[in-house]
Amino acid sequence: MNIGKIALAALAFFAMPAASSWAADAANGKKHFDNDGCWQCHGYGGQGALLTGPQISRTKLTFDQFLHQLRHPASAMAPYEEAIMPDATASDIYAYLEAMPEPPQAKDLPLLYVTKSK
């Protein structure tokens, strides 16, 4: 079941063209993240939006948990079943989310400190 983890393990083990394989998987993941509408509810950066979907960039979920979320979302998220999102595609999206760059730190953004104090 855990194709994502197997893929990651394989990549780590063979290390060979690791960067490009990673890129290939994540790039395909990005394509699906964009085309399969994840960004509509979670934002282009997976940053989340208070009323439509939580932050998913650099997700802390395991791949199993991630896949379970796609197949059985709790409420407002559209369910993505195998028929429209094979496990392999899900694993690419997972790779893309994991590979997202670290976001800027709030403390480095002075504009966020002219807003609400305390």
Add this chain to the structure above:
Amino acid sequence: MSGTGNVDRRGFLKGAAVAGSATIAAETTARAQTAPAAPKAAAPTAAQMAAETQPPGEEEKLTTEKTGSDFMVDVCKTLGIEYMAACPGSTFRGLQESFINYGKNSKPEWLTCLHEEVSVGMGHGYAKVAGKPMAAMVHGTVGTQHSAMALYNAWCDRVPIIVFTASAGPIEDRRPGIEWYHTVQDGAATVRDFTKWDDYPWSLQGFAESTVRAYQLATSQPQAPVLITADGKLQEMALTKAANAKLSIPKLNHPTQVAADPNALRDAAKLLVAAENPVILVDRYARTQKGVNDLVRLAELLQAPVVENRGRMNFPTTHYLSQWERSGPLLAQADCILALEPSDLFGQLTRVRDQIERTFASKARPGAKVIAISTHDLMVRANYQDFQRYSAADVSITADGEASMPYLIEAVQREIGDRKSAFEARGQKLLAAYKGLADRARAEAAVAWDLGPISSARMYAELYNQVKDLDWALLSDGGFSSNWPHRLWPIEKSYQFMGGSGGGGVGYQPVAALGGALAHRDAGGRTAISITGDGEFNMAPHTLWTAAHHKIPYLTIIQNNRAYHQEVMHIQHMANRHNRGVENAVIGTTMRDPNISYARIAEGYGAVGIGPITDPKDLGPAIKRGLDAMKSGQPVLIDAVMQPR
């Protein structure tokens, strides 16, 4: 009215043919009833007409010094109405002329709108900021139908607007054709389900009493729009001095608003004081700064967290008891919940799962006592379902929340006894939790900081940086942009936020913004800002022309996600539910190919248009440019290409 309009009955048309098939048909009928058919002849000249229709030596008087519509203006003037917004319509031609000439176009001043949804809907925003209603006039039948959406939003949002419509008079006075299309037996029927009261007065005295009564009802809690039909014949009838002298305009009654029963308040206070974890839920409660201050007083007395549902500006976001972002855990722990003017008590206390089988779960801890203070039940109709699902409270008080608050505070003070130190300990915990909220909001705002399209968090941060030293006010709510204003901005003054649409009718935002901006202008020139979705804006872009024409400055930032984004998500959900994939969800929900140029639209209407802005780094300077342009009294639009939420 028999002086004018009876020319044909006096017979000059017996032998005349007049161009236009509708008139020919009508006149043929009239003729058939009065005289045998006669051969056709050329149309009479004015001189022939006069000769045929006037007894020799007596000229028909075609003018009059004073009309019923002048008296109607007198009535409106006694109510202190500042503005009458309208898109012109012949059913109220008499009234319009009286307002702009006899009434000197002042108090009320006539505002030109380009759609009746704007004439009426701008009163929605105006009343929430000004604290008093303005008026609108809408054409008989067609104008009322255009105005229906704006009335429904105002009704759901409990906001007063004084609306006039008109009808041509009795059948023997109507011009054929158009005056029939624009006349209705019951002018309010189209909108009666969502107006508080209406009338079609039969006399000028009736007009005076009904208009004053309508104003009183509209402004009493719960507030709502009202509609008066001004009969065309009453408007245009000559008003003699003697007839005018017999008319009187009643004094406006200012009744006190319904405050809570003291016994019920005592029960409520006992529950609140005894509770370990009380929570205050607040929705459409405060109308004034005093209402806000009173709620701060109650929350501090109890050291109870306030969960703001943002129906109005109820509680300062900078106060440590402002804890709406923690509503989930707070409600789950609460043993007593005080709901102030909830628009939907059931919805605020229930979580609904939107899958094929909808399931419902309580957000509140089982057994939590619920106290509700609300005017909700005082204005319920059968047809439209804005009353929401039935929900029982343990102490249910039908009264105005703001008017009752001072008495609730007194009742709590009487019960507090030795609970003070326990309350203080609770307050310390809440203070610590509040500090965490700001850090969390900043961390989340940072995530998509540099991305394009611009994130909503970045937009609000850039905007606040530009307005922080100004006397600013938001004309929009943040529901479609992740509530960033409530997470990031210090919203402390009652006028800085005015809630949302009420009924969810798209088009509210540009329209209410125009009225709200007018009230802010009149309050001394506050910097008014509307974050307007592209879908919202497209319902009434011409609001910018009215603003440019009447010198109403405000900044519109188009939150341009090139979609009816809420609907995109709904269609995605349906597509996946049916296992068909989301690919086609953009059909019928997006506005791309071609992209719409909002800045050019703004310029076409005489406003300042800036954008499209796609790079977040360009947004700050664009906002600065916009604010500078506003100083000359102009409306400004910035097209910001943004993330969906």
